[in-house]
Amino acid sequence: MRIAGRKISGGTIAVYLTVIVVTIIMLLPFAWMLSASLKLDRDVFTFPIEWIPSHPRWQNYVDIWTKIPLALFIYNTSKLTIIVTVLQLLTSSFAAYAFAKLHFPYKNTLFLGYIATIAMPWQVYMVPQFLLMREFGLNNTHLALICLQAFTAFGVFLMRQFYMSIPTELCEAARIDGMNEYQIWAKIMLPLSKPALSTLTIFTFVTTWNDFLGPMIYLTKTELKTIQIGLRMFISQYSAEYGLIMAASVVALIPVLIVFLSLQRFFVEGVASSGLKG
């Protein structure tokens, strides 16, 4: 900004200093985690901290795979996350197309059903939802978590808002060209809605991957657990094995880090745009 450009350099230095200090504080837990993951348990809490261990203990990263079924937890979580995200994207954009571009009876009533629940915390109805799933025999299945997370009001709302901004003339022109509604959705709307789709992908991915309370309520069998509750179980079982816990935590963070860094441009844009449209 030009206002900042005109300022004396003392101000600029202060800005840099603040930003750098805050960033270091924000990233400190990650640095600590990485450093501790390469240490023996007894060295984890030595002070002053040896940030880069002189004898890095890589063995921690070998041991975690045998101490807990970490690979299985990651597989379970990936499976759930991918299925939920795909279902969420497909069904939300499908429904949103009708809400944004088609006319049909009870459109507003149905949409109100979505809107009314958008601010409703899941925690308000998690208990009856659990009872319902138990009734369906879905307790201790991944299907329960898929059903629970794949059909959200947020997804439909986000996609609809985006579709509303696409000119209706585009759909009409396509209709005149002889396309049916499904073709218009697939060939015109979907390719145009990449920003909204990536926003929704990111939100769904992060929410599902990091979900804790859901899996904790539904999954009690170890072989079904996700990385979050699996890691939690490991932490309570081996509470004194700090090095191992940190190594497992680092491993649990890596998939999120990869997805985040590769999509971070969309992340920031997506968060920003969903924030503005409210």
Added chain:
Amino acid sequence: MTLAHPALSDNQTDVDRKRKVRVVSKRRRRVENALIAYSFIAPNFLGFAVFTLGPILFAFALAFMHWDGSNPMTFAGLDNFWRLFQDKSFLDAFWNTIVYTVVSVPATLICALGLAILLNQKIFGRDFFRTALFFPYVASLVAVAVVWNMIFNPDMGLVNMVLYTIGIAPENLPGWAADRHWAMVTVILFGIWKSMGYYMVIYLAGLQGINSELYEAAGLDGANAWQKFIHVTVPQLAPTTFFVTVMLTIQSFKVFDQVYMITQGGPGTSTLVLVYHIYNEAFISWDLGYSSMIALVLFLLVLTVTVIQFRRQRED
């Protein structure tokens, strides 16, 4: 003229038939269109209705029932409601949730806004800082919460070691998660650290939407940086602040995960929050009716705050 002209009458019925066909086909097309529209909505709506709308309605009914999940349900009237006032844990949870919200909402908002203003300047490495500050928001909660516990360990954690080094006597060092007066502080600090980056990005988008001519005009009027902030930035950001406040408030009312992982609601009930109490009553005590009544309180809290904030927004 008893008989109409054959050609004319023929013509007439033809037009009639055509009109009728048109009306029928119009109606049929309308039905067809509606069916197509419903086919678009059905996959999502069925899932949504069964797994969200249904349970929500069930939750409201359950709040007025006694049920342990296996024996037959019985009608409870307002029993569960009156019980709230005698339940010390509920009152603590309610109070703690309010404290958490009242402290963490403004604190997070101010941090996020401050950082957004700093990062909105043309500084070197801006994208890196933005990404780094956003990362805690997406990081796995379990992984970062365990680090948090170790860093804030009262006896050997980094934070207390640093405080000790700068001259704070060992008996004055905070007990963090293990101390009933500091436990809530620990949870709040964690919450701010975790979610600040997200709201910073929303504020950044808001800042970028402000017309730079407004700043220039303010500059011509002789406004200094602080006056520009108060008279241009703050009012221009009002819609963003509104959105951030609503989001943050709802997030704070339903806080659970971090409490579960950092303090388990303790020591005592010092960090017990509403969702934690709902969880305990439902899945530990199997008192499903009562837990739904607490959930109803949570819902009313969220609803009240949202309505108040929307009203205020409209007045502005």
